[in-house]
Amino acid sequence: MSDTDTETNSGTSSARNSGTNRGSRTARGRRGMRSRRTRAILAGGLVLGIGAAVTLAAWNDSEFATGTFSAGRFNLVGSTNGTTFTDHATAGAAAPLTFSVPAAAMSPGSVTYAPFAVQLDATTTNSAIVTVSAGGTTGTVTQLTYELLQTTTFGCASATTGTDLVPAGTALTAVPGTPNFPLAAGTGGAAGAPVFLCFKVTAGAGLVQGQTGSATWQFQAASQ
Incomplete structure (x- = not known):
């Protein structure tokens, strides 16, 4: 194999490796973003869940009072x-x-x-x-x-x-x-x-x- 062929194969291999590495990094980035979104959604779900639990646990009570008024007589x-x-x-x-x-x-x-x-x-x-x-x-x-x-x-x-x-x-x-x-x-x-x-x-x-x-x-x- 000539030196030219060797250089060509080496360049091709390097390009493939470089593309592969970029693809791997991109895939990992996408997986990381999905993971962060999932955590954010889960965190949001947890917050909503806690809010719902507080609402369900609230206690309410009321008291009412009324008065009846009548005029007296005078003569x-x-x-x-x-x-x-x-x-x-x-x-x-x-x-x-x-x-x-x-x-x-x-x-x-x-x-x-x-x-x-x-x-x-x-x-x-x-x-x-x-x-x-x-x-x-x-x-x-x-x-x-x-x-x-x-x-x-x-x-x-x-x-x-x-x-x-x-x-x-x-x-x-x-x-x-x-x-x-x-x-x-x-x-x-x-x-x-x-x-x-x-x-x-x-x-x-x-x-x-x-x-x-x-x-x-x-x-x-x-x-x-």
């Missing part, structure tokens, strides 16, 4: 005899006070008396503060003054004493300040304890013959 009633209490809810339906001296026959210097009582009825669920105010007048009420007392028993006369809600000498058209008193609600389905009142009306020296008029008072209860 103030009055009495002119201390035993029969009824509604007198408007000025037009005011309770007519019964005076000891006929209010239609007053003369200068005369004094007349009338009792009244208020209470919270049996349906009422809340205690109250009752405020007294002037409800208005009609006709002529000049030369007439009054006093309003809170008393311990029902009744009203010249000797009756008590707590002054409106001081003596107040014009029949006025209620000075904001006189008030507490009123308790009843218990066990009963009406509340009543508060007793006494009106004392005095005619002045200048009372004119034949004059006539009327005055109305309002007792306004506010629940507490």
